[in-house]
Amino acid sequence: DAGVTQSPTHLIKTRGQQVTLRCSPKSGHDTVSWYQQALGQGPQFIFQYYEEEERQRGNFPDRFSGHQFPNYSSELNVNALLLGDSALYLCASSLFIGLQNQPQHFGDGTRLSIL
Amino acid sequence: AQSVAQPEDQVNVAEGNPLTVKCTYSVSGNPYLFWYVQYPNRGLQFLLKYITGDNLVKGSYGFEAEFNKSQTSFHLKKPSALVSDSALYFCAVRDDSGNTPLVFGKGTRLSVIA
Numbered sequence: 001d002a003g004v005t006q007s008p009t010h011l012i013k014t015r016g017q018q019v020t021l022r023c024s025p026k027s028g029h030d031t032v033s034w035y036q037q038a039l040g041q042g043p044q045f046i047f048q049y050y051e052e053e054e055r056q057r058g059n060f061p062d063r064f065s066g067h068q069f070p071n072y073s074s075e076l077n078v079n080a081l082l083l084g085d086s087a088l089y090l091c092a093s094s095l096f097i098g099l100q101n102q103p104q105h106f107g108d109g110t111r112l113s114i115l
Numbered sequence: 116a117q118s119v120a121q122p123e124d125q126v127n128v129a130e131g132n133p134l135t136v137k138c139t140y141s142v143s144g145n146p147y148l149f150w151y152v153q154y155p156n157r158g159l160q161f162l163l164k165y166i167t168g169d170n171l172v173k174g175s176y177g178f179e180a181e182f183n184k185s186q187t188s189f190h191l192k193k194p195s196a197l198v199s200d201s202a203l204y205f206c207a208v209r210d211d212s213g214n215t216p217l218v219f220g221k222g223t224r225l226s227v228i229a
Binding site for chain 1: 119147149151156157158159160161164166205207209211213214215216217218219220221222
């Protein structure tokens with residue numbers, strides 16, 4: 001039973017560039033959430049996708065956008081990268097029904113470094 | 116707004132001794148509470164949750180947590196620590212409205228010394 005997989009593992013970009021991160025949810029899950037974890041901090045919620053629509057969004061600028069595909073996989077896109085975007089980006093999957101009281105399953109993340 | 120506080124950045128404990136990692140929360144409705152653990156260069160692993168019912172919740176790897184509504188706390192405990200328990204621990208909360216995302220604390224680094 002494959003868990004949540006994320007790619008790439010590491011990525012180095014320069015300021016102003018654009019980046020796309022990818023996530024495949026755990027088998028059987030239909031909802032994907034993205035989090036940003038800065039060094040020494042807890043994960044911060046970016047947004048959540050279900051049925052190919054953004055359902056909830058955290059306090060992140062429009063430079064952060066996403067997409068969910070019919071197979072439930074998801075992408076996180078960040079435009080006009082800033083030094084402060086350097087972080088571990090985590091994808092988590094779950095079932096939409098019963099979402100509130102069920103744990104999310106996390107991938108190992110993509111480490112994004114901005115130079 | 117929801118929030119979680121983990122007052123200790125670091126907890127040190129000797130192997131075999133009991134451990135406690137503290138968490139307090141704030142939500143407008145009823146809380147759904149979670150503990151996750153993160154090992155180096157890995158994602159978060161679910162340990163246990165409190166939704167309703169018994170205030171003492173048992174989870175993976177011998178961990179348990181006690182929900183205290185009056186003190187708005189959800190402390191993580193283990194009777195006998197192992198060196199392999201050394202990791203970063205996160206408490207998280209959401210309310211029961213169905214409209215709020217999961218909010219995490221800053222994390223507590225647990226170091227178990229042999």
